[in-house]
Amino acid sequence: MRRLRKPTAVKHEIEKLLAAAAAELPGLEGQMPRLEVERARDAKHGDYASNLAMQLAKPLRRKPRDIADEIVARLPNTGLLAGVDIAGPGFINFRLSPQAFHQELAQIIDRGEAYGSSQLGAGERVLVEFVSANPTGPLHVGHGRHAAYGACVANLLAATGHQVHREYYVNDAGRQMDILALSLWLRMQELAGVTLPFPSAGYRGAYLVEIAGDALVDAQSQKLLPFVDHWAADAPPDAPDGDADLHLDALIAALRELLGPEGFAAVLQIGLRAILGDIRDDLAEFGVAYDEWYSERSLVDGGAVDRALSRVNDSGHTYELDGATWFRATALGDEKDRVVVRDNGSTTYFASDIAYHLDKRARGFDRLVDILGADHHGYVARVRAGLEATGEPPESLEVDLVQFVVLYRGDEKVQMSTRSGEFITLRELRDEVGDDAARLFFVSRSNEQHLDFDLELAKSRTNENPVFYIQYAHARICSVMREMETRGVDWDDSRGKVSLDRLTEAHEQKLMQALVRYPEMVEQAARQRAPQHIVHYLRDLANDLHAYYNAHRFIVDDDALRDARVLLILATRQVLRNGLGLLGVSAPASM
RNA sequence: GCCCCGGUAGCUCAGCUGGAUAGAGCGUCCGCCUCCUAAGCGGAAGGUCCCAGGUUCGAAUCCUGGUCGGGGCACCA
Numbered sequence: 078m079r080r081l082r083k084p085t086a087v088k089h090e091i092e093k094l095l096a097a098a099a100a101e102l103p104g105l106e107g108q109m110p111r112l113e114v115e116r117a118r119d120a121k122h123g124d125y126a127s128n129l130a131m132q133l134a135k136p137l138r139r140k141p142r143d144i145a146d147e148i149v150a151r152l153p154n155t156g157l158l159a160g161v162d163i164a165g166p167g168f169i170n171f172r173l174s175p176q177a178f179h180q181e182l183a184q185i186i187d188r189g190e191a192y193g194s195s196q197l198g199a200g201e202r203v204l205v206e207f208v209s210a211n212p213t214g215p216l217h218v219g220h221g222r223h224a225a226y227g228a229c230v231a232n233l234l235a236a237t238g239h240q241v242h243r244e245y246y247v248n249d250a251g252r253q254m255d256i257l258a259l260s261l262w263l264r265m266q267e268l269a270g271v272t273l274p275f276p277s278a279g280y281r282g283a284y285l286v287e288i289a290g291d292a293l294v295d296a297q298s299q300k301l302l303p304f305v306d307h308w309a310a311d312a313p314p315d316a317p318d319g320d321a322d323l324h325l326d327a328l329i330a331a332l333r334e335l336l337g338p339e340g341f342a343a344v345l346q347i348g349l350r351a352i353l354g355d356i357r358d359d360l361a362e363f364g365v366a367y368d369e370w371y372s373e374r375s376l377v378d379g380g381a382v383d384r385a386l387s388r389v390n391d392s393g394h395t396y397e398l399d400g401a402t403w404f405r406a407t408a409l410g411d412e413k414d415r416v417v418v419r420d421n422g423s424t425t426y427f428a429s430d431i432a433y434h435l436d437k438r439a440r441g442f443d444r445l446v447d448i449l450g451a452d453h454h455g456y457v458a459r460v461r462a463g464l465e466a467t468g469e470p471p472e473s474l475e476v477d478l479v480q481f482v483v484l485y486r487g488d489e490k491v492q493m494s495t496r497s498g499e500f501i502t503l504r505e506l507r508d509e510v511g512d513d514a515a516r517l518f519f520v521s522r523s524n525e526q527h528l529d530f531d532l533e534l535a536k537s538r539t540n541e542n543p544v545f546y547i548q549y550a551h552a553r554i555c556s557v558m559r560e561m562e563t564r565g566v567d568w569d570d571s572r573g574k575v576s577l578d579r580l581t582e583a584h585e586q587k588l589m590q591a592l593v594r595y596p597e598m599v600e601q602a603a604r605q606r607a608p609q610h611i612v613h614y615l616r617d618l619a620n621d622l623h624a625y626y627n628a629h630r631f632i633v634d635d636d637a638l639r640d641a642r643v644l645l646i647l648a649t650r651q652v653l654r655n656g657l658g659l660l661g662v663s664a665p666a667s668m
Numbered sequence: 669g670c671c672c673c674g675g676u677a678g679c680u681c682a683g684c685u686g687g688a689u690a691g692a693g694c695g696u697c698c699g700c701c702u703c704c705u706a707a708g709c710g711g712a713a714g715g716u717c718c719c720a721g722g723u724u725c726g727a728a729u730c731c732u733g734g735u736c737g738g739g740g741c742a743c744c745a
Binding site for chain 2: 118164168251417429526552560613624
C-alpha cells in the first residue's frame with residue numbers, strides 16, 4: 078500500500094515531523110530555533126541528522142541528550158522512518174524506511190522530467206540578465222562563462238518555482254557603437270582600395286574585415302564610400318604622440334560629417350546587425366536561450382533615461398557642480414557621488430543603468446538578478462542607490478559576480494585584449510572542446526572563484542573532464558535497455574514498483590540514498606545560485622551507478638529482481654538526465 | 669590608501685545554515701573484463717584546512733588582526 082505524498086524533498090518531510098514533536102516541548106514558549114536537518118555525512122549515522130536538541134540546550138537549560146529523548150518520544154508515527162537514534166553530544170539521527178525509498182523511486186518514474194522541481198519560489202517573477210556583452214565583436218571565453226552560469230542559474234530558478242525571464246541587454250547606443258562604425262568604415266575603404274591610417278583605439282579584429290567584405294557586396298554600400306580628399310587632417314595626433322581617445326573622437330566627428338547622420342547610422346547598423354547576429358547564433362548554438370534582447374537605444378529613444386533622471390531630480394538627490402549633474406549616491410550607501418549628466422549635456426552610462434533597472438521594475442519583476450563580471454562590483458552600490466532614490470526597494474536588485482577566466486596554453490598564460498583582436502572566441506572554444514564540455518567546465522567552479530582554463534588540457538581528448546564520466550553513466554543505462562530489447566525481455570514500471578523490496582544490496586542502498594537527495598540539491602543550488610553543486614552531485618551519482626554496474630548484473634533471470642533493478646537504474650537515468658538538463662549538457666543514449 | 673574574491677592532498681578544486689573520523693578528480697603505486705559499453709570498478713599512499721588571537725558545547729566554516737595571490741576603485745562602456 079502506497080501512501081500519497083506531495084512532491085517535496087524528503088528532508089522537508091523530516092523537518093515537519095521534527096517541528097511537530099518539538100512544538101510540544103514544555104518550556105519552549107514559541108522560541109523555536111530554526112530547524113536544521115541535514116543529510117548525515119556518515120552512513121553509520123543514518124540518512125538525516127538534526128542538531129535541534131543541542132540548540133535547545135541553552136534556552137531550556139537542560140542536557141541535549143535529555144531533550145533529544147523527549148523529542149524522539151513525541152515524534153509522530155509515520156511510515157517514513159525506519160529508526161531514530163540519539164548519538165554523540167545530542168544529534169538526532171533518522172534512518173529512512175525502505176518504503177520511503179521505494180516511494181521516492183516511484184515518484185522519479187512518475188514525475189519524469191519534473192522530478193526535482195518544486196514550488197519554493199512561489200511564482201516570484203525574476204528577471205535574470207546575463208552576458209550583455211557590447212555588440213562590438215564576437216563573444217570571447219569570459220562571456221562563455223557568463224552564458225553558462227547565467228543559463229544555469231535561470232534554469233535552477235525556474236526549477237524551483239520562479240517565473241524566470243532571461244534577458245540580454247544590448248548596448249547599442251553610445252560611443253562604443255560610434256567606434257565600431259568608424260572601424261568598420263575604414264575596413265570597407267581599405268577593401269575598396271583606399272587605405273587610411275587605422276586609429277590605435279579602434280577595433281582591430283579581423284572579424285570587421287570580414288563584415289566589411291560582406292557589406293561591400295551590396296551595391297547600396299558604395300554610397301557609403303565617397304571620395305576622400307583630406308581625411309580628418311585637423312584631428313589631434315593619435316597615440317603614442319597624442320591622446321588615442323581624442324584622436325578617435327575627432328575621426329568619428331569627421332566621419333559623421335562626411336556621411337551625414339543617415340549614412341553614419343547605416344554603417345553602424347551594418348556592423349551592429351552582423352555582430353549581434355553572430356552573438357545570437359553563438360549563444361543559441363551553445364544552448365543559451367533568451368526571452369528578450371533588450372535594446373539600450375530603445376530605452377534612450379523612448380525617453381526612459383530622461384524620465385528616470387527627472388525622477389531622480391524630483392527625489393532631491395541631485396546637485397549641479399562644474400556644469401555637470403551629480404547624483405548624491407553617498408547619501409544612499411555608495412562611496413562617492415556619481416555624474417548622471419556630463420558638462421557637455423550627454424547622459425552617462427550610469428543614467429541609462431538607472432533607467433534600465435527602473436524599467437525592469439516597471440515591467441513587474443520582483444527580483445532583478447544581474448550577472449556581471451567581477452570588475453563591476455562597484456556598480457552594485459550605485460545602482461541600488463539609484464533604485465532607492467526613485468522609490469524602488471534596493472534589495473530587489475541582486476548582483477551575482479562572475480570572476481574572470483584566465484586562459485592558459487599549458488603553463489603559459491594567454492594574454493587577451495578585445496581591441497587588439499587577440500583573443501580566443503567562445504566559438505573557437507566550442508569548436509575545440511565541444512559545447513557539453515565547455516558548459517560543464519564553466520559551471521563546475523563557484524562563480525566567485527577565478528577559473529583557470531587550460532586550452533591544451535581542454536582540447537586534448539584524453540582530458541579529465543567529468544562530463545564524459547557523467548554522460549557515460551547515462552549512456553550505459555541506455556545500453557542496458559537496448560540489450561533488454563535485443564534479448565526480448567520485457568519490462569514495465571508497475572511490475573518494477575511492486576518488486577522494490579528486492580533491492581537489498583549495499584550498492585542499491587547507496588544509489589537510492591543518492592537519488593533521494595536530488596530534490597534538495599536542486600533547492601540548495603538554486604538558493605545559493607551555485608550550479609557547481611549539481612555538477613558534484615551528478616559526478617557522485619554517476620560514480621554510484623558505475624560501481625553498481627560493475628558489482629551486479631541487472632538483466633537477471635529472476636523476474637522480480639530484474640524488474641526492481643531496472644526500475645532503479647531507470648530512476649537513476651532520469652535524475653542524471655534532469656540534472657544534466659539543468660546544466661545545459663546533453664544526455665546521450667550512446668557514446 | 670579604500671573595496672571585492674581567494675589561500676584545503678603533488679596539481680585542479682568541493683566542503684551547505686558552524687556538527688560527528690576534512691572529501692573528489694587528476695597524477696603516483698597495486699589489483700579487476702568468458703560478463704548488460706574498461707570513457708568503468710576496487711584498493712594503497714598522500715593534510716600545519718596560510719598564520720595568530722577571539723566567539724561557541726563544538727570552527728576549514730563565524731569575528732578581529734596579519735600575510736600571500738588575483739581583481740576593482742572614470743564627467744569609459
